[in-house]
Amino acid sequence: MKTIENDALIRQLRWRYATKKFDPQRKITPRDWQTLEETLVLAPSSFGLQPWRFLVVDNPQMREQLVAASWNQRQVADASHLVVFAIKRDLGAADIERHLQRITEVRGVRLESLAAFRSMMMGTLVPPPPGFDVNDWAARQVYIALGNFMMAAALLGIDTCPLEGIEPAKYDELLGLAGSGYATQVAATAGYRANDDAYAQQPKVRYDIADVVRRVR
Amino acid sequence: MKTIENDALIRQLRWRYATKKFDPQRKITPRDWQTLEETLVLAPSSFGLQPWRFLVVDNPQMREQLVAASWNQRQVADASHLVVFAIKRDLGAADIERHLQRITEVRGVRLESLAAFRSMMMGTLVPPPPGFDVNDWAARQVYIALGNFMMAAALLGIDTCPLEGIEPAKYDELLGLAGSGYATQVAATAGYRANDDAYAQQPKVRYDIADVVRRVR
Numbered sequence: 001m002k003t004i005e006n007d008a009l010i011r012q013l014r015w016r017y018a019t020k021k022f023d024p025q026r027k028i029t030p031r032d033w034q035t036l037e038e039t040l041v042l043a044p045s046s047f048g049l050q051p052w053r054f055l056v057v058d059n060p061q062m063r064e065q066l067v068a069a070s071w072n073q074r075q076v077a078d079a080s081h082l083v084v085f086a087i088k089r090d091l092g093a094a095d096i097e098r099h100l101q102r103i104t105e106v107r108g109v110r111l112e113s114l115a116a117f118r119s120m121m122m123g124t125l126v127p128p129p130p131g132f133d134v135n136d137w138a139a140r141q142v143y144i145a146l147g148n149f150m151m152a153a154a155l156l157g158i159d160t161c162p163l164e165g166i167e168p169a170k171y172d173e174l175l176g177l178a179g180s181g182y183a184t185q186v187a188a189t190a191g192y193r194a195n196d197d198a199y200a201q202q203p204k205v206r207y208d209i210a211d212v213v214r215r216v217r
Numbered sequence: 218m219k220t221i222e223n224d225a226l227i228r229q230l231r232w233r234y235a236t237k238k239f240d241p242q243r244k245i246t247p248r249d250w251q252t253l254e255e256t257l258v259l260a261p262s263s264f265g266l267q268p269w270r271f272l273v274v275d276n277p278q279m280r281e282q283l284v285a286a287s288w289n290q291r292q293v294a295d296a297s298h299l300v301v302f303a304i305k306r307d308l309g310a311a312d313i314e315r316h317l318q319r320i321t322e323v324r325g326v327r328l329e330s331l332a333a334f335r336s337m338m339m340g341t342l343v344p345p346p347p348g349f350d351v352n353d354w355a356a357r358q359v360y361i362a363l364g365n366f367m368m369a370a371a372l373l374g375i376d377t378c379p380l381e382g383i384e385p386a387k388y389d390e391l392l393g394l395a396g397s398g399y400a401t402q403v404a405a406t407a408g409y410r411a412n413d414d415a416y417a418q419q420p421k422v423r424y425d426i427a428d429v430v431r432r433v434r
Contacts, residue, residue, distance in 0.1 A: 008221075040429065042227070143364065207267055
């Protein structure tokens with residue numbers, strides 16, 4: 001079922017930009033934030049393995065400390081919400097078993113019926129093939145969730161900014177991730193643009209569609 | 218501006234699944250496909266560098282050849298559309314200059330006014346810091362576009378399936394990417410699920426939100 005008009009979808013994607021300055025007074029409503037959290041949970045991942053965890057940092061003092069681990073970008077403290085996208089490190093057999101267990105719970109099937117699926121995942125990931133780094137792979141999956149988060153927010157009229165310019169090791173330390181099996185990959189702020197954000201009014205820069213999309217006829 | 222109701226957004230994300238079997242008779246309309254291509258063009262990327270190219274494979278013979286490079290997954294030929302997500306390899310100074318040039322065109326600003334932005338990008342990427350692989354970075358960016366593609370399709374009522382289980386080197390060879398500076402990273406099919414796709418009716422498997430999203434209070 002089509003849930004959005006084509007023009008409205010494109011308009012919101014054009015409206016979206018990497019917001020540099022947020023209005024610290026405007027907060028995302030609990031209902032909208034709940035929707036964004038559900039969007040994160042529903043993000044697709046390879047084999048459905050969900051090799052991630054999302055940390056929503058509410059604590060203002062912690063947010064201030066994270067500013068210092070983010071090249072002093074004030075949006076980390078000023079935006080309504082901050083979410084840290086962490087990968088599950090060194091994903092392996094135990095994670096595959098956890099996923100299979102979850103499938104049995106949700107679908108009411110027997111573990112034995114998933115033997116072929118287990119073999120496929122184990123064959124792909126345990127051990128990983130030469131040149132395949134499971135942490136790089138998990139990082140790519142996390143970027144699917146990041147993309148979905150930014151798009152869902154835009155459709156809800158919420159501004160976001162992805163933050164690659166952070167110090168992941170400092171984030172891990174501050175957030176207590178060190179030794180947890182999870183590691184910071186990237187972060188995103190969400191909220192509402194400040195009236196005086198200089199970037200808000202600038203035309204979006206993209207290459208021509210003919211340069212970016214090529215038809216193979 | 219909110220463009221979609223929260224419930225409708227979540228409903229469509231729940232409706233989405235990795236479609237294994239497509240109806241080969243049902244085609245995406247030109248207008249919907251145009252919208253999906255625009256979604257790809259509008260996908261966010263770090264610094265706005267767009268380190269990617271998207272190949273839309275219309276040629277049926279080529280699609281059949283790609284099936285063989287995709288562990289014989291028939292969806293590669295049967296789905297309405299196939300898009301290959303390629304990274305720009307070894308992104309460097311020339312790509313940064315191209316991007317700056319594009320900014321001057323789109324925004325009507327002088328190249329000299331972008332000196333600080335040039336310095337920031339060059340400082341980050343040329344040369345990349347130790348342990349930072351620009352191709353891995355480009356691959357992560359491509360997954361943002363992949364995530365946006367799947368979500369936009371779901372909102373338009375279109376089924377998709379991401380395809381990591383492909384042989385990128387064979388794709389590159391078949392698609393003429395070898396030596397082009399671009400390289401296959403991942404692919405996705407899009408179209409409409411077959412009535413007898415066994416996976417379509419199964420409940421979506423996700424961990425509990427409390428396991429996936431953690432509040433730092």
